Amino acid sequence: MTETADIRKIHIVFDGQETPPLKIHQLFDSQKYDQLIAVTGEITADFINKYLSKFISIDVALSSHSTSELSADEMVTKVALTSALLSSANKEAAKLFSALTSDNQTNVLNNLFRVSIAPTQVIHSKFYLLSNSTTHDTRVILGSVDLDEASFDAHRNQFEEVLVFDNDVRLYQNLADHFKKDLRPVLKPFFTSNLVKAAQKQVEEGKKDQDSGKQSGKGPVILDNETTDKIAETDMVDLLKHDLQRDIDHNLVPEMITKSMRDITMDRSQAKEKIAKQVKQHDTIYTLQKEAVSPRAAKPKLKTREKITKQVQDALISGMSPQQRDAEKKYTTFLYDRPMERNIANNNSGLYVPNDTGTHPIPFGKIATISEIRDGLRSIDAVMKGYQQFVVDYDADYGKRFFEAILYSFTAPFLWEIRSKTSLNPEDGNDVPNFLILGATAGSGKSTLLRIINQLTWNTDRSLIDFGTIYPSQTPQKKAKTVEAMEHYMKLGSSYPVLLDEIEPYFFQQDQYSRHLIVDTMNELVNHPHPIAPLIGTTNYDSGFTMLRETARRTYYLQIDKVIDESQKGAANQYIFNVRKTLNNTLFKDFVMRMANLLEDDETPWRDFNSATGRLDFLAMTRQLFKNYYEMANLPLPDYFSETICDDFKESSRNRWAKLYLTQQDDFQYRQGDDSLLFDISKLNTFNGFTADSIEKYRNALPIELCVDGINGKRGKFVEIKAPEFFRWIGEHNPYEKETTVVNNDEQSTATVEEEKPKKKGFWARLFG
Structure with a gap:
């Protein structure tokens, strides 16, 4: 069998002649x-x-994805027109x-670069x-590539098939005429006239600003949501009224196509079993087509433009309730990362801001003075x-958590770029988390820290979103809608972090919420790098905070x-009130200039792994910039400057199991044959003084690599744990460690085999010094 x-x-x-693969720039020379x-x-856009x-x-024409088993009229209504309206x-x-x-935007506006649809x-x-145009050389490329x-x-x-014909004049002319x-x-x-007008207006x-000295240099056109909403509305009206009528008048489609449009909503049951979102979109477009034609007439005509x-x-807002529209408006901070500019x-x-x-974007960032x-x-x-x-009980190590949060927030707009530079394969991308979670107790100053981050980066403290009030408390399906809103905020095209205060614990503990947002978003980022706003959030830590393992893998937890x-x-x-009055984002503006310079330098060493933890320090270049500062x-x-990333989720998980073992050693039963410990996890119930969700908290906190038979060792009533690895993890002496006989100078003595590593302090020693 041939190897792949x-x-x-x-x-x-x-x-x-068959040829070795040519590079893209050689084909499109x-x-x-x-x-x-x-x-x-x-x-x-990347290809262009x-x-x-x-x-x-x-001059580019976009082809369509045809569907089998459709009539000629349905090819118009259910493929061509539907695709155009959806677009x-x-x-x-x-x-x-x-x-x-x-x-390239200028080339579009000057009609040198045209894209068309049918x-x-x-x-x-x-x-x-x-x-x-000068030498009259020609090339024809046929095949399946896009x-x-x-x-x-x-x-x-x-x-993919690629057939290349150089200077075949007859073939070139035939296709050019076609x-x-x-x-x-x-x-x-x-690129409709409505879009071109909006872009030209922004230019x-x-x-005007450039001529008046308010800004320097030409920037890209970045259209805001309000403008693109209006463009979409007008374009859809033009498609249904002007373009369709033009093709009817020119006999490009049969006159009775309007009847097919009116009947388009028939026989939809089979299609509705497919992807829910796709169905919703198609239904909206189909309804628009149907209602664009006069009802009941034997020879239906298109309604008036009005x-x-x-x-x-009505169709564009029909899928959203007023509450959903209000929720979407809570995110108002936009910072666009455009590396090509x-x-x-x-x-x-x-980086650009409105x-x-x-009315138009302007560059963001400015080199600061030493002062x-x-x-x-x-x-x-x-x-x-x-x-x-x-x-209370503050020390330098604890202070590093606050400073780490500030370093993360400074780096946030560039995380998607850093991720692509540090990743040798998609899985590596998870080492650059798009989520920073501050697990804190009430009264620890976590919300204040979030506001300070906002001031240091955006020069305001009003960009915070209260997780619990995204939707009113009595909203049906509030949890699911709240997570949908979070996802919406992150995917608006901005790279400024979404700042969320008081994220409720259910989000992390229930798979349908945290996995959907954190895991799926990270998978999207690592497979298709593009700006998705990072999320910096706070959540209550009550000595029982936990995350699902795959969520924790993709989250930076402090x-x-x-x-x-x-x-x-009072004091x-x-x-802090007096300090916050002095804060501004001058340092952040300087930072983005220096970080941008590092991103442009091919010699920048992005893959910096900590020798002690073996983990990638995705903030390594940020630390270097601050050292330079x-x-x-x-x-x-x-002393609060950390030389590497913190790992608080693993540390809190380890502490949880260390406490459990030290207080309930008799419940850990040793199996000599497997050199493992069996623990009845069902004992972590309310009758024994634990909370109702303790079983899942402890199960989530136990690393898979410590379990006999991997993930299966965590499931069910009895958890089976590898004894040597478990005791090394919690930092306690292994009482079941095997003894061996060591012969030295003809004297026989018994010694315990230990690893040649520095001995870790026990849990209580670490806790109390």
């Missing part, structure tokens, strides 16, 4: 050719930005346009025509001194379990 590695999945035939005509199934930017003229409703054109570089015809063709990098990925487990005479009449712009606003406009408006020489970090009036850097560090130190002065001295509460409040400001490195 020997199979050529990207099959390229060049002028009749912008140095040899300056014009491109294409019919393709997919086109991505990397490989097509240097073409002088580009508009999902703002696909605006998303593609916004992801283009500013130069709203009433299904195009299943794929071909690419390249030419040079204009995306995935089509050329030999490791994708997907076969595009012009047959395809062009059924096409309409993908003109930017030029009526269709009202129907589109990064220009360090021109002081452009690649201008004061929200400003020193002031920023002293402000952070003033915050830390507040915790040091007023928190435990803040010491409280502010009750007798000094503490006054102190202290050196520039001529300030000593503070």
Whole structure:
């Protein structure tokens, strides 16, 4: 049997001869050719930005995904028109346009780069025509590939055919004529006039600010949600009224297609068994088509534009309740990371924020003076001194948790980029968590820390979202809707972290909530890197906080379990109030410039693993930048500065099992044959003084690698644990450790075999010194 590695999945035939795989830039050679005509199934912004930017003229038609067993009329209504309407409703054109570089956006606005769709015809063709307007050289590419990098990925487990014909004039002319005479009449712009007008308006606003000296340098067009909502609404009306009527008038579709539109909602039961979200979207589009036609008439006609406009408006909001719309509006902080626009020489970090009036994006970031850097560090130190002065049993190690949270928040906008640079394979991406959770007791200052983070990065303390009030308390399915809102906040395209206060414990403990958001989001990030806002949240720690293992694997957890001295509460409040009045984000603006510079440097060592823990320190470069800050400001490195990431979830889990063993040793039964411990986990019930959910808390806290037979060792009534590994984990002497005879100088003595490692202190010794 042939090994998979020997199979050529990207099959390229060049002028009749099979050839080794060519790189994308060799196939779409912008140095040899300056014009491109294409019919393709997919086109991505990354592909355009990397490989097509240097073409002088580009004309692309997007093909459709046809469905079998459909009639000719259904190919129009259920494929072509539905796809076009869905594309508009999902703002696909605006998303593609916004992801283009500013130069490519300019090419679109100047009509040098055109993308088209066929709203009433299904195009299943794929071909690419390249030419040079000066030398008249031509290239024809036929095959299955699309204009995306995935089509050329030999490791994708997907076969692709690529046939290349250079200077075959007859073939080139035949396809060029076919595009012009047959395809062009059924096409309409993908980047509609409504989108172009909105983009042009933003460009003109930017030029005004640039001319008046308010900003420097040309930036990309980034359309806000309100603008793209309006574009979607108008485009859908144009599709149903103008474009459809035009094709009817030109006999491109039968006149009675309107009857098929009116009947489109019939026989939907089978399709409704598929993906729920897809069904909901299709139903909305189908209803729009049906209601766009006059009812009951033997020869239905399209309704007036005004009526269709009202129907589109109602359809776009019909899937959301007023409560859902209110919940969505709670997130208002936007910071866009655009690495393709990064220009360090021109002081452009690649981060953009909306201008004061929200009409266009402006660059974010500014190099600070040494004096400003020193002031920023002293402000952070003033915050830390507040915790040091007023928190009971504060020590430097505890203070590192607060400082770590600040370092994470500074790094947050770039985490998705750092993840792609540190990952050798997708699984590595989980080592750069998109979630920071501060587990804290009441009165520990966790909410204040969240506000301080907001001030240090955004210069305001009003971007916090209260988890419990995202939806009113009596809202049906409140838990599920709250998690949906969290996901919505994270996926708005901004890379500024979502700041959530008082996340309720159920979110972490119930699989349908934490797994859906944390695990699925991280899987999306590691497989398809793009900006998804990190989440920084607080939750109550009551000596019983727990997370599912796969959730903990993808979360950075910091435990803040010491409280502010009750007798000094008034003084503490006054102190932190005075400190917060001095906070600003000047240091953060400088930081993003320096971090952007590191991201552009191919020599930056992102894969920094701690020798003691073996874990990736994804904040290593942030630590280095802050070390540089202290050196520039001529300030000593503070004792709360951590040299590596903390691991509080594992530590709290270890403490939980250590306490359990030390207080209930008789319940751990030793099995000599397997050198293991059996523990009846059902004893952790309310009758024995534990909480109702203690069984799952302890089960979640026990690492799989300590269990006999892996995950199966954690399940059921009896937990079976590897004795040597368990005692090393909790840091206690193993009473069942085997003894061996050691012969030395003809004298026989008995000694205990121990590992050649520094002996860990016991649990009580660590706790009390």
